[in-house]
Amino acid sequence: MQYRELGRTGWKVSALSFGAWAIGGTWGPVDEAESTAALHRALEMGVNFFDTADVYGDGISERLLGRLRKETRETIYIATKAGRRLTPHITEGYNRENLTAFVERSLKNLQMDALDLLQLHCPPMPVYYLPEVFGVLDDLVQAGKIRHYGVSVEKVEEALKAIEYPQVQSVQIIFNMFRHRPAELFFEQAQKRRVGILARVPLASGLLTGKMRADSAFAAEDHRAFNRAGEAFDRGETFSGVDYAVGLRAVEALREACPAGMSLTQFALRWILMFEAVTCAIPGAKRPAQAEENFSAADLPPLPEPAMAAVRAVYDRWIRPEVHHRW
Template sequence: MMSMQYRTPSRLSRPLSVIGQGCWQIGADWGEVTDDSARAVLDAALEAGITFFDTADVYGDGRSEQLVGAMRTRLAESGGAEAPFVATKASRRADPFAPETFTEQNLRAWVERSRQNLAMDTLDLVQLHCPPPAIYREDRVFDVLDALAEEKKIAAWGVSVETCQEALLSLEREHLASIQIILNPFRLKPLDEVLLAAAEKGVAIITRVPLASGLLTGKFSPSSQFAANDHRSFNRHGEAFDQGETFSGVEYETGLTAVARLEQALDGEMPLAEASLRWILAQPGVTAAIPGASSGEQARRNAAAGSAPTAEQEAVLERFDAAVHETYDELLRETIHPRW
């Protein structure tokens, strides 16, 4: 079996598996995920060497955190491996677009609830969950996070951002440990400045939506159907939350054309999903990619992309990289680059 790689950004000081498990799906916010299939995702991830799980207090209104917490407890009781690293998120349990929501009282209550859901005294990492831009310029929220760290309720804090500008603003915070940002073959702007700036400070870069909500697996077609409660049905134009979170902000048909070009460059030598994940991990400054999965099999396949590439794989990835930049410049840059 190929073995998972681990990276240790200095501001986190704990190793993260380069493939982390995205746990939005197991909250069952999009499509049905039974408790059994949620557990199958988590078990497959653990077995494949994943030691990093990304969740949020709002995923399934706490269900995702509780499932991850139960997994931690099961592991601890079996007396086996070191506890996995769990990143959660706070700040979307009240109006997430209103800076007034971000009170000390609310932040403390949300962190308290996550500690209970996850059954952890000290949360490994709490990320602000895409707060409104004004929050990045104010000290008050970051002061509360620092206080929570001093009280050992949390070990570290970070931000999940929508835009590169927000990422750069957050980097001015001395105690920022991580930035979660969208980076994938359809989202190249973080390569301009953000990755390097974060690396210089030892801030972890956690790349989300690495498969552009599944588009970058090549499994979709013009006739693909999505359930009514799946954001790939109802948020294509940002109706419910930021448009960039669905298919990475790429218009669906354009995305299919871009996928066909990338598949052509790969010429069957590597599956597109694996190439996309390996390409992300090869960008200097990236700590981990966190693909979501709706089955254990998907989690297993994604985890396999966390091994060190062989010389043959590197040659394929070099060709892929050229196609990624060409496709982005010709089909995507104009709509994606100015916005995120």
């Protein structure tokens, strides 16, 4: 496992870390025992950073991580998110009363005295232009409720605005073989400010595993069945906003470029780690075998330039027209 510095926190976190959305829900059926086994396998492989949110399974994901923390002697860092419990999810809801209540609930779920890292959970665009919201987070740090804070964003423009706030330690943003735009400007600006980057949706909702087909079926509660056009939340969260059929064709082109000795999943994850600005990628895993495949990618050698060039070519041909200008 590789370790990289997260922002200005002083933490060294695993370059491949654990995204806990899938073990909470909206990714099809979840078995708690298997989820727990996947978490422990990640620990065994050197993972020390886990990302969750209060809405993943309405707290299930947080509670599983709280239990994991009690079961290990290893130092682990847990990042969670707040904001998406708002109904409706509007700018005005990002106020002191609500944010404080969300933090208290997450502290209880995680069985912690202070949250390691709290992230605003893809708030509406106007929130990034409200210094008072970030002032509330500063006060929560001063009160000892959170150690550090960051943001999870949908768009590059939001990320660029967020890092203007001096205490933002991290930005979580979709970055993968199907989403290249963050590397154009945002990475450079984040590095200048020593802001950590968490690459989320690293496998494009599973498309980049190469295990999906045109006739693949998804459970009714799986967002890959009900959010392809953004019916429930931002379209970019599902398959990175790429049309499913187009994505399958692009995956076949990527399969031809995949270096010998690694799976397509590992190729996709190792590709992300080629960008030094990225602190960590956070693939999910519902079973130990998935954790094994995902996290072993950190031990693979750097990708050769022809493979990197092939990824760029596939993106330019199949994906750029679909997503580049949107997010």
